[in-house]
Amino acid sequence: MRNYLQDYRILSCHSLKEAVLALQETPTPVPIAGGTDIMVYLNYHRLPVGTYLDLTSIPELKTSIEIREKEVVFSALTTYMDVRLNSFFASNMQMLSQAAQVVGSIGIQTRGTWAGNIANASPAADGVPALMAYDASLILVCASGEREVSLADFYHGYKKMDRKQQEIISKIKIPIPQIKSREYYRKVGERKAQAISKVILAGRLALDEQKKIQHIRIVYGSVMPYTYRSRTTENLLLGKELTQDTIHQAVRQIGEELKPIDDVRSTAHYRRKVAQNLLQEFLEG
Amino acid sequence: MMSELQKQDIQFTINGKKWQGKVHPMKRLLDTIREDIGLKGTKEGCGEGECGACTVLMDGKPVMSCLVPVCQADGHEILTIEGLEEQGKLHPLQESFVKEGGAQCGICTPGMILSAAAYYNDPRIAKDLPESISGNLCRCTGYTKIFSSCHHAMDKKESCCGGKK
Numbered sequence: 001m002r003n004y005l006q007d008y009r010i011l012s013c014h015s016l017k018e019a020v021l022a023l024q025e026t027p028t029p030v031p032i033a034g035g036t037d038i039m040v041y042l043n044y045h046r047l048p049v050g051t052y053l054d055l056t057s058i059p060e061l062k063t064s065i066e067i068r069e070k071e072v073v074f075s076a077l078t079t080y081m082d083v084r085l086n087s088f089f090a091s092n093m094q095m096l097s098q099a100a101q102v103v104g105s106i107g108i109q110t111r112g113t114w115a116g117n118i119a120n121a122s123p124a125a126d127g128v129p130a131l132m133a134y135d136a137s138l139i140l141v142c143a144s145g146e147r148e149v150s151l152a153d154f155y156h157g158y159k160k161m162d163r164k165q166q167e168i169i170s171k172i173k174i175p176i177p178q179i180k181s182r183e184y185y186r187k188v189g190e191r192k193a194q195a196i197s198k199v200i201l202a203g204r205l206a207l208d209e210q211k212k213i214q215h216i217r218i219v220y221g222s223v224m225p226y227t228y229r230s231r232t233t234e235n236l237l238l239g240k241e242l243t244q245d246t247i248h249q250a251v252r253q254i255g256e257e258l259k260p261i262d263d264v265r266s267t268a269h270y271r272r273k274v275a276q277n278l279l280q281e282f283l284e285g
Numbered sequence: 286m287m288s289e290l291q292k293q294d295i296q297f298t299i300n301g302k303k304w305q306g307k308v309h310p311m312k313r314l315l316d317t318i319r320e321d322i323g324l325k326g327t328k329e330g331c332g333e334g335e336c337g338a339c340t341v342l343m344d345g346k347p348v349m350s351c352l353v354p355v356c357q358a359d360g361h362e363i364l365t366i367e368g369l370e371e372q373g374k375l376h377p378l379q380e381s382f383v384k385e386g387g388a389q390c391g392i393c394t395p396g397m398i399l400s401a402a403a404y405y406n407d408p409r410i411a412k413d414l415p416e417s418i419s420g421n422l423c424r425c426t427g428y429t430k431i432f433s434s435c436h437h438a439m440d441k442k443e444s445c446c447g448g449k450k
Contacts, residue, residue, distance in 0.1 A: 110348050194422075
């Protein structure tokens with residue numbers, strides 16, 4: 001019998017309204033979605049004691065994916081498997097489909113959620129770079145109302161994010177790309193399944209009629225202490241022709257710009273080199 | 286001891302039968318299956334979602350039962366290795382594991398078979414058979430025979446049912 005369970009309380013709610021009111025309690029309950037991060041800590045007695053709020057009990061969050069004319073909307077409970085099983089993504093927003101396939105394993109993809117990936121704020125999150133490269137934004141709901149935040153502006157340090165404890169990420173809005181672009185998503189890890197990333201690059205690139213770079217997104221996972229969009233290198237590339245010289249400049253720039261983490265999975269040196277190689281591969285196409 | 290107050294009424298279907306009981310909502314589905322329901326076929330390996338030994342099917346999809354708080358299984362359909370046979374007849378994957386020697390120590394076997402069974406029933410959930418069981422680790426490293434057992438069952442299905450659905 002696991003007696004440590006008595007230190008935990010889990011709340012079920014009948015509506016989103018009830019849930020955001022429950023989050024006004026002190027200490028603030030912690031939302032739990034698919035449990036693929038939180039339950040690992042529970043079993044190893046490292047989960048902070050307290051109250052958890054079961055998001056799967058909230059009816060408003062159950063609509064998994066909504067495909068509108070110009071955007072796709074995920075709920076707090078949209079899983080990686082939901083994206084894999086929806087053929088829209090493989091043909092229209094490939095990076096989401098690719099990211100969904102490299103998370104953990106099938107048994108993780110059926111439970112793990114995109115919003116949980118965002119809220120857990122691991123630098124190695126596999127889903128977040130793809131969402132960020134598509135300019136996703138989040139709807140955060142609390143008792144006093146809701147607000148929208150751009151995912152690219154959401155993180156500002158290791159596990160530091162623009163979400164108040166009383167807020168639930170209720171939706172993720174992802175604009176459907178309106179211009180044809182080259183997309184690149186690559187995860188480098190120890191093996192294909194069940195590996196935590198060493199370096200991820202998600203990128204989008206579109207050229208105008210003069211073959212100049214019109215749109216560019218460069219987003220790294222697992223390199224910096226949080227999912228990192230490199231606006232400096234993007235700005236260096238914008239408006240330029242995609243020549244070997246431009247590519248070399250960008251690769252040099254990213255090497256100087258990144259301050260990679262050094263941890264059990266890899267060294268800062270390796271991460272910088274691989275981050276540069278991936279950028280080169282992406283830009284050379 | 287845990288107070289009865291902290292427990293909640295939970296009910297779900299397991300192997301086609303309704304089950305209900307009073308359990309702590311944060312109790313792992315794995316422990317509920319083994320301790321409260323008494324089905325010991327579901328094994329615990331790593332207890333952190335890495336090895337796949339505790340895989341069960343929830344609404345037809347594989348989940349790591351060590352990572353599911355039981356309150357999230359409420360109202361759903363669970364299938365464990367004990368429920369895979371139909372009317373006393375082993376599932377083709379089980380038959381194939383027996384015939385091809387797909388099990389060694391046996392700890393990974395129930396999870397391995399259930400992951401493969403999910404793919405057998407719905408090939409959309411993975412790109413291919415190896416991916417469908419890529420989250421299931423075998424400490425005996427008996428992969429060659431595991432793969433041949435799975436392939437054998439899949440081939441048999443394709444030859445009798447005219448390929449992938």
